[in-house]
Amino acid sequence: MSGTSLFGRGKKDQVSRAASGGRVDRARPLTFTFDGKSYQGYEGDTLASALLANNIHLVGRSFKYHRPRGIIAVGSEEPNALVRVGRGAKAEPNLRATQVELYDGLYAESQNRFPSLKFDIGAVNSILQRFFPAGFYYKTFMWPASMWMTYEHVIRNAAGLGKVADDHNDPDRYEKTNAHCDVLIAGGGVAGLMAALQAGRSGARVILADEQNEFGGWLLGESDTTIDGKTPADWVAGVVAELEAMPEVTLLPRTTVFGYMDHNYITLTERVTDHLGERPVHLPRQRMWKVRAGQTVLAQGAHERPLVFSGNDLPGVMLSGAVRSYINRYGVVPGNRTVVFTNNDDAYRTALALHSAGANVVVVDLRRDLKGELVKAVRAAGIQVMSGSAVTIAAGTQRIARVEISPVNEGATEVLDDPIHMDCDLLAMSGGLTPAVHLHSQARGKLGWDEQLLCFKPTTVHEASFNAGAGNGVFAADKAIENGMQAGTAAARAAGFDIADGSAPEVAAPAQSWRPLAAWKVTNGMGEGEGPKAFVDYQNDVTASDVKLAVREGYQSVEHVKRYTTLGMATDQGKTSNINGLAILAESLGNEIPQVGTTTFRMPYTPSGFGAIAGRDIGDLFDPVRLTRMDDWHRANGATFEHVGQWMRAWYYPKDGETLREAVDREVLAARTTAGLLDASTLGKIDIQGPDAAEFLNRLYTNSWLKLGIGKCRYGLMLKDDGMVMDDGVTTRLGENHFHMTTTTGGAAGVLDWMEEWLQTEWPELKVYLTSVTEEWSVATLSGPNAGKILKAAGVDISLDPVDFPFMAMREAHIAGLPVRIFRISFTGELSYEINIRARHGLALWTHLMKAGAEFGITPYGTEAMHVLRAEKGFIIVGQETDGSVTPQDLGMDWIVSKVKPDYIGKRALDRASMAADNRKQLVGLRTKERKQVIPEGAHAVLDPNQPMPMDMLGQVTSSYYSPNVGSSIAMAMLKGGRALMGGTVYLPMLDGSVIEAEVVEPIFYDPKGERING
Amino acid sequence: MLLITCPHCGPREESEFSCGGEAHIARPLAENNLTDAEFADYLFLRDNPKGMFLERWRHAAGCRRWFNMARDTVTHEIVEIYPMGNTPKSKAGKAAHADSWRRDTAAEAAAKPASKSRSKQGG
Amino acid sequence: MASTANKGSRAPGRTALSGKTKQTIATPDGGRVGLAITELSHLGKINLRGGDDILPAVKKHTGCSNLPENNRTVQIGERTLIWLAPDEFLVLCEAGEEAGLHSQLMLDLGKVHAAVTNVTDALCALSLRGQALRKVLAKGCALDLHPSVFTAGMCAQTILSHAAVTLVAVSDDQFTLICRTSFAAYVHDWLMDAGLEYGVSFKG
Structure with a gap:
């Protein structure tokens, strides 16, 4: 188009903007940047309408061939105009320009081009196109398999869609929210609005969501329609006002219903502030809604189909309805010399709209016998109509420049006469309408082929759902509005609300037939595959020839052809291409479309950003961090922490730049020479009450519990019913029917669940109640030869004499006036007191003990020192020595397995023949030949380090540390037939080729006789 | 994502529940002498049918109570929710229970004490 | 809801959120905050398990003439009974009274199968007030919190x-939220973030 348009009375830089009309606000001009150049648009524009207003059609390069592509649609079905919006960390790729609302300062770039949109090196793919047929990637890059990673890298760089933000620290806020409603309506066109009105009037809780910035759908783009005598926009405004006044109705514009899951679980993405140049900090940029709906009304509307002809992907080739919308809704006339190419009546409305806007129009209609009001009106307007004809070839370089028009036969498979040539700058095509059945299909609703409308439309639903309007195959506005009303009524009633039928508004619109002609691929008069390409799927660059090639190569199933050709895949989900592709496939197979069937539409309807899906589950809120009540002290005293489940535990307390090893050595030595203090608050604690509590424990643990005295503690091993160790801990009898159980930190929740499961499902006759008290008690473990002295110095009010307070006993006492429970149990082998106090006093107890122990050199120790101390004694840690495949016998803990109890969980399984096999992995100790050398945990042991690989492996090292108390390294391992290897030598080959030599020893390295337990 | 009606708390999201797998697997008593193969029916073998399935569920984030559910694994229709220790009442549920291969196994018979034949509670 | 005045003479000790700073984040328009969070410090909490035969003892110590129905609470004066499960309840009582209440219930329930456990320090109770309360909670809770569905009580x-x-x-715009104390900091941080849209405050 040249400098000034025929009708261009608008601003100079919006040459294609009509002087008036549309829903844009000409008083509010906005400046935006596209590919580095500044343009102007208006408030109410999309990026697409603003670009078209500036006569920019070329907006991107295609996925595979890097062909120049333009805007073809007006909504979410746009396959071509994918742009990257924003800069730096805020950049977002693959946005449809047709859905991006314009704001002042918007910054957008085209995609898939290098170095520039107009000159793109990748376009060489287009020249080499005969080498990129369907299945090209499969065929070329399959061999050799080892090269795939290399190929993939190259392919991903060369092809692929847009580029994500360079800076991954997205500064915007995102969130998720849950919602419940009686009726959810997807789509706010006339059908959806009527459904919402009916459901809302019934008093039902209603959510109405529409992906556009305002409600009204297609009718906002029609100038030839009135509803109750009003313009569609005025009627919509009235309905929206009524809905807004209903307290139980939630209106969600700019919200895409993108997923439909079981039991009416629906996911939506609301673009809360995407349309604002300056985004308020207290608002999320996007919000994902997770809605549980009683009923749904799917009023998604319909997508217009392109016609498949040579050169149909040139910029300036647009969908007819889209052209009409740009004129009527946005006041943009996207061309002056225009050709309308159609197989149905609807495009005649576009011809009239173009004509009214001052453009030259020629109509090319594939149909022969043209009748009806619209045809008459077009002819009356003096527009030339060429019936029984086709645009056989569209030509141009970066914009359509001319077309060849020929008379064709009924199916457009043969050219009947020489073409005429015509110059043009816009082609509006219409291949009929396809109901958007994506959500219905996601919800496993069934589809049926409509022989009249030539489309699939919903038949039966699987969920509690109704279809309405164009998405239901009801295209005429008067019928769609009625259908929406019926669906809203039915949905409200199904949700238990009462509402009268009511009567639908009067719609006045041109009478038209909605039946298109079945002509799926327009010949160009040349042989198959010759001449310019005819595209079926623009986004995935799939041509009619690709589909035919797939059939020639033997593909028959629609699902296979989809994957082989990529037709209808990825972000586009076949919105514009589905039916054309199926029809061409059916034709090639010599089959009918309903027999070929359709592919399954997948979520999401349009892509939904990960930001909204992650919501606020990022950073510090990614996962809860559980802290003990003594945490403040650990932090103030320089502790390093480690995650244990969700807990954050003090790992070690480095002093004056100590390394991990130096700090742990010091802590471990202190615990054996004076005393250490450990925060053991994270241990799971379960309060067990009831007359059958002892019996229950007896069935739960492998050892005997019936005769445990009050105030006594006992260690227990819990198995799964397959005989494998699942948890361990000490349980104390507080009263005849009252026990206090401890579990591992990580196992706490699982053990409580496990116990509840057995009580509720297997032994409901047992009278036992369980209550978690993990956080009720803070626990400080005082361990070491001076533990008793420190406790006395702290002012404990009971006798600590081993006679009065023996090992494995519990005493209630006071320290500094505060009541405590003291358990004389030991995970270090030293004299040890686990002091439990109400959590509110946890920190006070800790600091009090530290103060009282100062003169004895009390040393706080973390989980690493705890691990070393217990390993010196050969105590196992469930989850470290065990992995769910280890029995008590494997651990050498036969002593804890009762031989006399009639049953306990795991008993029968331990009796299985395979459990007695002598090549089971068994717990052993390892003593390295080089005594200071610490074996890496996880190292595998072999008998012969010189054997060829793969070596015959005995098992793995489960725990390994340097022990300053022993003065050497210590290690525990699970080795096949381990106990039979006692005294022998094993070898541990390292990654660097070296080999560690170790002797197999008993897994106990310190105080084997247990003489230190009383201090 | 299923919407499950907890028999105690009412309808809640599936994410509040944990599935305990196949229901109605009676636990053999250790006192009964089963061969390892017979015991394996209890310990290892689980059904995974297309269609009606009787499962155990627990309202983990709510009342923590176990219950049984008859669910169609194809349509995700929840046909019936019934208490632990009970058998299903719906026609489809009853059929699924009666038709299970477990009904004839030695493992199931061994869930009762060898001497007495008192009826057993529990899933 | 029970008062949290500490009636014990001893040092009250620390609460789950003792370390958190009081703060108010208003919306840009400076209006009233949509959510105000207050920790109910040391609110007494007793976990109670048992069947219908616990009623006499419960009645004696709380004044509740019936055990709450499923999903319901019963409040008499300063004491509230919260239904947790078919045989499980949480009793809220005045701060400092929990130890006494615990012993009395233990004593009076000595003959029936019941479990009484003092969980005052295991659980953190927050009072949440404000017009935006239900909207903020809906951001992380899948429950239907509509005021006509999740009603007072x-x-x-x-x-x-x-x-x-x-x-x-x-009430319509006041909830009590109870969580494990080890999750209290997370819940606090989450609420402060989720409440930002409507203005939020933590009053300690």
Whole structure:
């Protein structure tokens, strides 16, 4: 188009903007940047309408061939105009320009081009196109398999869609929210609005969501329609006002219903502030809604189909309805010399709209016998109509420049006469309408082929759902509005609300037939595959020839052809291409479309950003961090922490730049020479009450519990019913029917669940109640030869004499006036007191003990020192020595397995023949030949380090540390037939080729006789 | 994502529940002498049918109570929710229970004490 | 809801959120905050398990003439009974009274199969007030919190984002939220973030 348009009375830089009309606000001009150049648009524009207003059609390069592509649609079905919006960390790729609302300062770039949109090196793919047929990637890059990673890298760089933000620290806020409603309506066109009105009037809780910035759908783009005598926009405004006044109705514009899951679980993405140049900090940029709906009304509307002809992907080739919308809704006339190419009546409305806007129009209609009001009106307007004809070839370089028009036969498979040539700058095509059945299909609703409308439309639903309007195959506005009303009524009633039928508004619109002609691929008069390409799927660059090639190569199933050709895949989900592709496939197979069937539409309807899906589950809120009540002290005293489940535990307390090893050595030595203090608050604690509590424990643990005295503690091993160790801990009898159980930190929740499961499902006759008290008690473990002295110095009010307070006993006492429970149990082998106090006093107890122990050199120790101390004694840690495949016998803990109890969980399984096999992995100790050398945990042991690989492996090292108390390294391992290897030598080959030599020893390295337990 | 009606708390999201797998697997008593193969029916073998399935569920984030559910694994229709220790009442549920291969196994018979034949509670 | 005045003479000790700073984040328009969070410091909490035969003892010590129905609470004066499960309740009582109440219930329930456990320090209770309360909670809770569905006097154990919580609707715009103390900091941080849209405050 040249400098000034025929009708261009608008601003100079919006040459294609009509002087008036549309829903844009000409008083509010906005400046935006596209590919580095500044343009102007208006408030109410999309990026697409603003670009078209500036006569920019070329907006991107295609996925595979890097062909120049333009805007073809007006909504979410746009396959071509994918742009990257924003800069730096805020950049977002693959946005449809047709859905991006314009704001002042918007910054957008085209995609898939290098170095520039107009000159793109990748376009060489287009020249080499005969080498990129369907299945090209499969065929070329399959061999050799080892090269795939290399190929993939190259392919991903060369092809692929847009580029994500360079800076991954997205500064915007995102969130998720849950919602419940009686009726959810997807789509706010006339059908959806009527459904919402009916459901809302019934008093039902209603959510109405529409992906556009305002409600009204297609009718906002029609100038030839009135509803109750009003313009569609005025009627919509009235309905929206009524809905807004209903307290139980939630209106969600700019919200895409993108997923439909079981039991009416629906996911939506609301673009809360995407349309604002300056985004308020207290608002999320996007919000994902997770809605549980009683009923749904799917009023998604319909997508217009392109016609498949040579050169149909040139910029300036647009969908007819889209052209009409740009004129009527946005006041943009996207061309002056225009050709309308159609197989149905609807495009005649576009011809009239173009004509009214001052453009030259020629109509090319594939149909022969043209009748009806619209045809008459077009002819009356003096527009030339060429019936029984086709645009056989569209030509141009970066914009359509001319077309060849020929008379064709009924199916457009043969050219009947020489073409005429015509110059043009816009082609509006219409291949009929396809109901958007994506959500219905996601919800496993069934589809049926409509022989009249030539489309699939919903038949039966699987969920509690109704279809309405164009998405239901009801295209005429008067019928769609009625259908929406019926669906809203039915949905409200199904949700238990009462509402009268009511009567639908009067719609006045041109009478038209909605039946298109079945002509799926327009010949160009040349042989198959010759001449310019005819595209079926623009986004995935799939041509009619690709589909035919797939059939020639033997593909028959629609699902296979989809994957082989990529037709209808990825972000586009076949919105514009589905039916054309199926029809061409059916034709090639010599089959009918309903027999070929359709592919399954997948979520999401349009892509939904990960930001909204992650919501606020990022950073510090990614996962809860559980802290003990003594945490403040650990932090103030320089502790390093480690995650244990969700807990954050003090790992070690480095002093004056100590390394991990130096700090742990010091802590471990202190615990054996004076005393250490450990925060053991994270241990799971379960309060067990009831007359059958002892019996229950007896069935739960492998050892005997019936005769445990009050105030006594006992260690227990819990198995799964397959005989494998699942948890361990000490349980104390507080009263005849009252026990206090401890579990591992990580196992706490699982053990409580496990116990509840057995009580509720297997032994409901047992009278036992369980209550978690993990956080009720803070626990400080005082361990070491001076533990008793420190406790006395702290002012404990009971006798600590081993006679009065023996090992494995519990005493209630006071320290500094505060009541405590003291358990004389030991995970270090030293004299040890686990002091439990109400959590509110946890920190006070800790600091009090530290103060009282100062003169004895009390040393706080973390989980690493705890691990070393217990390993010196050969105590196992469930989850470290065990992995769910280890029995008590494997651990050498036969002593804890009762031989006399009639049953306990795991008993029968331990009796299985395979459990007695002598090549089971068994717990052993390892003593390295080089005594200071610490074996890496996880190292595998072999008998012969010189054997060829793969070596015959005995098992793995489960725990390994340097022990300053022993003065050497210590290690525990699970080795096949381990106990039979006692005294022998094993070898541990390292990654660097070296080999560690170790002797197999008993897994106990310190105080084997247990003489230190009383201090 | 299923919407499950907890028999105690009412309808809640599936994410509040944990599935305990196949229901109605009676636990053999250790006192009964089963061969390892017979015991394996209890310990290892689980059904995974297309269609009606009787499962155990627990309202983990709510009342923590176990219950049984008859669910169609194809349509995700929840046909019936019934208490632990009970058998299903719906026609489809009853059929699924009666038709299970477990009904004839030695493992199931061994869930009762060898001497007495008192009826057993529990899933 | 029970008062949290500490009636014990001893040092009250620390609460789950003792370390958190009081703060108010208003919306840009400077209006009233949509959510105000207050920790109910040391609110007494007793976990109670048992069947119908616990009623006499419960009645004696709380004044409740019936055990609450499913998903409901019963409040008499300063004491509230919260239904947790078919045989499980949470009793809220005045701060400092929990030890006494615990012993009395233990004593009076000595003959029936019941469990009485003092969980005052295991659980953190927050008072949540404000017009935006239900909207903020909906961001992390899948429960239907509509005021006509989750009405005053109802309760539910559920999930808020990644934390297990018990919600009690005290009135249309006031809830009590109870969670494990080890999750209290997470719940606090989450609420402060989720409430930002409507203005939020933590009053300590």
